[in-house]
Amino acid sequence: MRFASEFRDPVLARALLAAVAGKAEAIGATRERPVHIMEICGGHTHSIFRYGLDKLVHEGIEFVHGPGCPVCVLPMARVDECVAIAERPEVIFATFGDAMRVPGHRKSLMQARADGADIRMVYSPLDALELARRNPDREVVFFALGFETTTPSTALAILQAAREGLGNFSVFCNHITVPEPIRALLEDPDMRLDGFIGPGHVSMVIGLRPYDFIARDFGKPLVVAGFEPTDLLQALLMVLTQIAEGRAAIENQYARVVPENGNPVSLAAIAEVYERRPSFEWRGLGEIESSGLRIRPAYAAFDAEAKFGIGYAAARRTVPEIEGCACGQVMTGRLKPTQCPQYGRGCTPESPLGALMVSSEGACAAYWQYAGARTAAA
Amino acid sequence: MCLGIPGRITAITDPARLMALAEISGVRREVNVACVAGPDLGALVGRWVLIHVGFAMALIDADEAARTLEALRDLGEAQETLEQLALTEEALR
Amino acid sequence: MTLRATHVTMAHGGGGRAMRELIESVFTDVFRPPGSEDQARLAEEALREPGARLAFTTDSFVVRPLRFPGGDIGKLAVCGTVNDLAVGGARPLWLSAAFIIEEGCEVALLREVVATMAEEAARAGVRIVTGDTKVVERGKADGLFITTSGLGVIPPGRDLGAARIRPGDVAIVNGVLGDHGAAILAARGDLALSAELASDCAGLGHLMQAALAAAPGITAARDCTRGGLASALNEMAAEAGLAIEIDETRLPLRPEVVGVCEILGLDPLYLASEGRLVLFCPEAEAAAALAAMRALPEGAGAVAIGRAMAGEPGRVTLRTAFGGARIVDMLVGDQLPRIC
Numbered sequence: 102m103r104f105a106s107e108f109r110d111p112v113l114a115r116a117l118l119a120a121v122a123g124k125a126e127a128i129g130a131t132r133e134r135p136v137h138i139m140e141i142c143g144g145h146t147h148s149i150f151r152y153g154l155d156k157l158v159h160e161g162i163e164f165v166h167g168p169g170c171p172v173c174v175l176p177m178a179r180v181d182e183c184v185a186i187a188e189r190p191e192v193i194f195a196t197f198g199d200a201m202r203v204p205g206h207r208k209s210l211m212q213a214r215a216d217g218a219d220i221r222m223v224y225s226p227l228d229a230l231e232l233a234r235r236n237p238d239r240e241v242v243f244f245a246l247g248f249e250t251t252t253p254s255t256a257l258a259i260l261q262a263a264r265e266g267l268g269n270f271s272v273f274c275n276h277i278t279v280p281e282p283i284r285a286l287l288e289d290p291d292m293r294l295d296g297f298i299g300p301g302h303v304s305m306v307i308g309l310r311p312y313d314f315i316a317r318d319f320g321k322p323l324v325v326a327g328f329e330p331t332d333l334l335q336a337l338l339m340v341l342t343q344i345a346e347g348r349a350a351i352e353n354q355y356a357r358v359v360p361e362n363g364n365p366v367s368l369a370a371i372a373e374v375y376e377r378r379p380s381f382e383w384r385g386l387g388e389i390e391s392s393g394l395r396i397r398p399a400y401a402a403f404d405a406e407a408k409f410g411i412g413y414a415a416a417r418r419t420v421p422e423i424e425g426c427a428c429g430q431v432m433t434g435r436l437k438p439t440q441c442p443q444y445g446r447g448c449t450p451e452s453p454l455g456a457l458m459v460s461s462e463g464a465c466a467a468y469w470q471y472a473g474a475r476t477a478a479a
Numbered sequence: 480m481c482l483g484i485p486g487r488i489t490a491i492t493d494p495a496r497l498m499a500l501a502e503i504s505g506v507r508r509e510v511n512v513a514c515v516a517g518p519d520l521g522a523l524v525g526r527w528v529l530i531h532v533g534f535a536m537a538l539i540d541a542d543e544a545a546r547t548l549e550a551l552r553d554l555g556e557a558q559e560t561l562e563q564l565a566l567t568e569e570a571l572r
Numbered sequence: 573m574t575l576r577a578t579h580v581t582m583a584h585g586g587g588g589r590a591m592r593e594l595i596e597s598v599f600t601d602v603f604r605p606p607g608s609e610d611q612a613r614l615a616e617e618a619l620r621e622p623g624a625r626l627a628f629t630t631d632s633f634v635v636r637p638l639r640f641p642g643g644d645i646g647k648l649a650v651c652g653t654v655n656d657l658a659v660g661g662a663r664p665l666w667l668s669a670a671f672i673i674e675e676g677c678e679v680a681l682l683r684e685v686v687a688t689m690a691e692e693a694a695r696a697g698v699r700i701v702t703g704d705t706k707v708v709e710r711g712k713a714d715g716l717f718i719t720t721s722g723l724g725v726i727p728p729g730r731d732l733g734a735a736r737i738r739p740g741d742v743a744i745v746n747g748v749l750g751d752h753g754a755a756i757l758a759a760r761g762d763l764a765l766s767a768e769l770a771s772d773c774a775g776l777g778h779l780m781q782a783a784l785a786a787a788p789g790i791t792a793a794r795d796c797t798r799g800g801l802a803s804a805l806n807e808m809a810a811e812a813g814l815a816i817e818i819d820e821t822r823l824p825l826r827p828e829v830v831g832v833c834e835i836l837g838l839d840p841l842y843l844a845s846e847g848r849l850v851l852f853c854p855e856a857e858a859a860a861a862l863a864a865m866r867a868l869p870e871g872a873g874a875v876a877i878g879r880a881m882a883g884e885p886g887r888v889t890l891r892t893a894f895g896g897a898r899i900v901d902m903l904v905g906d907q908l909p910r911i912c
Contacts, residue, residue: 102541104527105484105834107548108547108548111895113551113552114894114895115555115558115895116554116557119562143912151892151898152896153892153897171912198908198909198910198911199908221762222762222908223762224532224533224909225764227533228533247911248481250481250483250531251531251911254511257511257513302536305529330894335547335550354547356543357539357540357541357544357547358483358529360537366513366514366515366516370514450904451904460912469901470901481911482837482911503834504827505767505768505831506758506767506828506831507766508763508835532911
């Protein structure tokens, strides 16, 4: 078994699609009155478009693309702060490729690199550590972003740096968490969601229990899913089954990877290095309480915010988003990407206004790439 | 969010730093195994793990994978039976 | 003339004796251009045929690392220009080669590159007839840049072009895709990936001639270099004013290329190949084209991957193995490795 191709079997998919259609009929979902299922994770959004699942499922199912793309929810102010750090002459700024094109007010990291900043794309925080070892006379700053899946890797990198006494390595922490924005979405009176497909790789770290409030307090089903097409369809079927049976529970379709209680080593590393910020700003969603992490004072030597007096460590920071950008409404499911007045006009992948058009996981970029850019403006 | 892919651990490269070699479709990369290591590091060799940004984040449970596929195949068969029934009904109409 | 220096210095670009030593010892002794003038004087029988046309193309080559599994920058520079001529239906004949050399470049590396260029040129049946060198200060170039221009002859009556593609024409590629792009990513080392991957870099002149002989109705061909198969098909669909549909299950991809793409979150359809082309021919000739291509080593993996059809002009669609369909659009910029 390779644990991937087996879950792309078109024969199994056909059976799943038929079963999904049956359940959709049973609960009376129609094109006019669809059930709204949010896939929280941007990776799921990507899979849905890559395999064309949105067109294959019953017309009574509407996918609402959630806020689970860490690049998309990064506020412009944070990008500006990155650029400011990266432009310091002593700094080597190491980042995942995802963040390179996100627009800031002045420029993106890509533009900053063209202007002379020393910015390196890396695959892993371990590669940033290696840069620090090899360049003892430079300050290596790693741009840490991502949800609970990625947080353990940067925590372990900081712990490793501490063990080695690497004084020229620091982390610009932008880690955020999944459950808090879901609560914020559910508390919004305009929100009309019937159920959730839960993020598979976040859940392999945090387990299932952090989602309990969704079923218990809000009465909505959530099924944690893998990223292959039959994974997604099976999870969708499980959500619809719960709706049909009038139940709301937290279930796990991705048991081959997600243990009920998550990964203890990862959780311990996160707890050791990070603590919650009182609140953190999400692009399009605003400040959300307890939704972001910062580096604990014990590890301040590795905290770029402390080292450079920037970001939440600075006095004033909130900068308004660009006018006309409706990323917030798209991200909360109020608008479809194609309903945004800027989609395909003021905002294209060539010159994105908002982050949803930048990241390949952003709902707008996914629409553009896979669902027909050229029909957009029509 | 969070691109993660299955790979197989083929060797332990640096026990002190918990580093191992993983193979993904014939491509090799050193990964950190802190999150999946038990007391016996050697036991990881041959295991499938889920890799994200250079870290093995979870052991893949082959039994659970088989169970998921089994459930899907059962569903496939059930669906086939339903379709057969529908066809028969139509033919009899 | 002998050259003792082990590294190129600014003196080798100065116009004096040192420059002559470099040029003669490293370049002209190997390329053996027909004359010593600053121009090549060329005669070719094929050009005298009424209706024959000259084809002329130019391309610059930059790559890091300069040597990689399966080739080096010199092989790229010869094959790239030969292929640009070949896919237009021309028989490649002559190349020029201009070298921008960074101060400090190893002379041994230059010799190696020149040797592969001479070897590839001989294999492709072309001559490198004129050239130039410049030396720039350290830091002003990345080791070595090469620009090659090429001339070839298109026989009377042959007119390939994407605008000639007709609905129903079959799309054929000559082998596995994306090996070059994946091999370069792995060879750079900064992503710490290792794999048994070599660049597919190869001259395609003979392959194109063989395909055209077997299937004279071939309407158009493109090499799948920068931007990969996806970009080549998008350009062709736009120029033809047709839609193109390809079938995911028929796309030839090595598992290692798929592996590199999965790790870095890239799409292999956009990875560069330097020895691959996609051509279109009428369905009636597709079997003959495939057979002729498969008879040559650089076409051993030839396979039909899809077809042109009436539809939204410029639209390229991939039928997924899964039964769905997705649009394969042009990339905005480079593909960047991603974690999300």
